[in-house]
Amino acid sequence: MGLKMANSKLCLWLFLGTEIMFFSALIGTYIVLRLSSVDVDGDRAWPSNEITHIVTIAGAINTFVLIGSSWLVVKAHEEIARGQFKEGLRDLLLVFACAVLFLGIKGYEYQGKWTRDILPGRISETRLQAVEKAVRQIGAVAALDAEALGGEPARKDLVAQYTQLETLLRQEKLTLAATEDRVVSLTKHESYGPLIESHVMMARIYHDRTRDEAGNLVSLDQEHHAAYYIPYGNLFASCYFTITGFHAIHVIVGMIIFFFPIKKGLMGGLEEADAQYVENAGLYWHFVDLVWIFLFPLIYIVQF
Amino acid sequence: MADHESHDKIYLRVFGALCVFTLLSAIADLFKEASPGVVGVVVLAIAVAKAACVMLFFMHLKWERGWKYVLLAPTTILAIGLPIALMPDIGWNYYHKVPTETMIEAEHHNSSAAAGDQDH
Numbered sequence: 001m002g003l004k005m006a007n008s009k010l011c012l013w014l015f016l017g018t019e020i021m022f023f024s025a026l027i028g029t030y031i032v033l034r035l036s037s038v039d040v041d042g043d044r045a046w047p048s049n050e051i052t053h054i055v056t057i058a059g060a061i062n063t064f065v066l067i068g069s070s071w072l073v074v075k076a077h078e079e080i081a082r083g084q085f086k087e088g089l090r091d092l093l094l095v096f097a098c099a100v101l102f103l104g105i106k107g108y109e110y111q112g113k114w115t116r117d118i119l120p121g122r123i124s125e126t127r128l129q130a131v132e133k134a135v136r137q138i139g140a141v142a143a144l145d146a147e148a149l150g151g152e153p154a155r156k157d158l159v160a161q162y163t164q165l166e167t168l169l170r171q172e173k174l175t176l177a178a179t180e181d182r183v184v185s186l187t188k189h190e191s192y193g194p195l196i197e198s199h200v201m202m203a204r205i206y207h208d209r210t211r212d213e214a215g216n217l218v219s220l221d222q223e224h225h226a227a228y229y230i231p232y233g234n235l236f237a238s239c240y241f242t243i244t245g246f247h248a249i250h251v252i253v254g255m256i257i258f259f260f261p262i263k264k265g266l267m268g269g270l271e272e273a274d275a276q277y278v279e280n281a282g283l284y285w286h287f288v289d290l291v292w293i294f295l296f297p298l299i300y301i302v303q304f
Numbered sequence: 305m306a307d308h309e310s311h312d313k314i315y316l317r318v319f320g321a322l323c324v325f326t327l328l329s330a331i332a333d334l335f336k337e338a339s340p341g342v343v344g345v346v347v348l349a350i351a352v353a354k355a356a357c358v359m360l361f362f363m364h365l366k367w368e369r370g371w372k373y374v375l376l377a378p379t380t381i382l383a384i385g386l387p388i389a390l391m392p393d394i395g396w397n398y399y400h401k402v403p404t405e406t407m408i409e410a411e412h413h414n415s416s417a418a419a420g421d422q423d424h
Contacts, residue, residue: 003371017379024383032390060330067326067354071319074362078311286362293354296326297347301333303340 012280016287023291026246027298030239035304037232044304047230052240053112059300062105066289069098073282080261081275088278089265092258095285099255106248113237117201120241123233127176130202130229134179135165137200141192150191158192176228202228240299247295250288257281318361325354 003010039045049056076091113119124130142162146155165182168174179202186196187203197203205228230236261278264270329347336343360366 004369005371013375017375020376020379021382024379025386028383028387029390032387035391056330056333060326060333063326063329064323067319067322067358070358070362071315071322074315075312078315283363286358289362290355290358293358294351297329297344297351301329301336301347302344303336304344 006276008276008280009283012283016283019287023246026243027294030243030298033235033239037235039231045231046303047233047236048303049300051230052118052233052236053109053116054300055109055112056300058105058109059296062102063292063296065098065102065105066292069095069102070282070286070289072098073278073285077275077278077282080270080278081272083272085265085270089262089270092262092265092278096255096258096262099251099258102251103248106244113240116204118230118233118237120234120238123237124229125231125233126229131169131174131176131179134183134200134202134228135162135169135174137202138162138165138183138186138196141195141199144195149195154189154191157189158186161186180228243295244299247288247291250291254281254285254288257284314361318357321357322354325350325357 034046037044037046072091072095076088076095079085079088079091117123124133138158139162141149142155142158144155146152149155149158161182165174165179168178183196183200183202186200187193189196258281261270261274261281264274329350332343332346332350365372
């Protein structure tokens with residue numbers, strides 16, 4: 001009676017059943033929210049890859065890394081099962097290295113979003129929010145001490161400019177274009193200019209997107225304007241970080257799972273009985289790969 | 305031994321196929337501006353093919369017995385059912401265009417004008 005398979009493998013498959021439902025809830029919700037993100041005309045308004053700093057090539061490289069690691073796991077399982085422990089250990093170490101590489105590339109992508117403030121709850125979604133945020137960030141720089149701002153005269157000048165901007169904002173006389181002009185002029189100040197460049201998001205996006213190869217400001221078109229306020233930007237950021245974050249946690253858990261046979265192998269203790277553990281670990285790892293196989297097109301490529 | 309070697313060859317072929325599929329997805333990405341709908345369908349179809357390869361060969365489902373259907377069928381149904389269940393509430397209504405005051409006023413104005421025409 002019973003299934004002709006190891007109990008541990010059956011348990012692992014039952015666990016994977018719950019994992020399938022967990023990730024399909026995340027991915028399904030993402031698809032529905034994305035499909036329902038429309039503008040006033042009913043057209044799709046989900047932010048584009050360029051605006052949200054989605055790097056397709058990074059996602060593609062990570063896909064290669066994960067499928068490569070999946071192949072290495074099945075190889076390691078076969079090798080350990082037939083007593084080729086040295087080769088099995090080598091492949092497990094390579095799987096671990098692939099996981100580290102995957103997280104490194106993901107970290108690079110997260111860093112790109114962090115520096116551009118593409119984070120949940122921090123993105124301006126309207127022109128007014130973009131103006132308010134820029135003024136608020138200029139205020140934060142103006143609140144620094146005189147030493148940081150390059151002397152008392154420079155601090156007084158920046159405080160005066162900030163006060164003027166805040167007054168205009170309160171009087172509802174400050175447009176996005178006027179704010180952009182003011183931010184550009186502030187970045188040119190010899191003492192506190194670099195601080196404005198690094199602290200005020202609008203200045204940073206200027207630096208990223210609105211300069212030619214010689215570093216001169218180029219004319220702003222609609223796309224560049226759209227970079228300062230991103231409709232549905234917070235929804236995007238929430239979905240992106242939740243889904244890819246949970247996936248990254250699964251990668252880290254996979255690394256912990258692989259750590260034990262690697263440690264055993266390095267101490268020369270691997271045996272054929274360990275093939276079952278490696279098979280179960282491999283099943284988990286393939287599932288992590290499987291999730292990424294769907295995340296790559298859905299997050300990086302598809303524009304629906 | 306021969307069985308092991310044949311498995312190794314299968315795994316290598318599957319790995320090669322997965323690489324080719326990924327490359328095709330990356331190439332399809334270059335055309336997404338021109339025809340986003342077609343590219344979307346193509347890359348999702350490629351993802352399904354890749355997932356099938358991983359599940360059948362790397363996860364050994366091709367060689368497993370009937371329990372795989374008992375275990376995977378309910379989860380698959382729930383996975384597909386969830387977005388379908390959410391769609392009417394969120395996808396079709398929540399963010400879609402709703403009549404604004406201006407639209408209602410315009411409609412009222414139009415209907416008043418039509419009634420005026422009928423009076424004359």
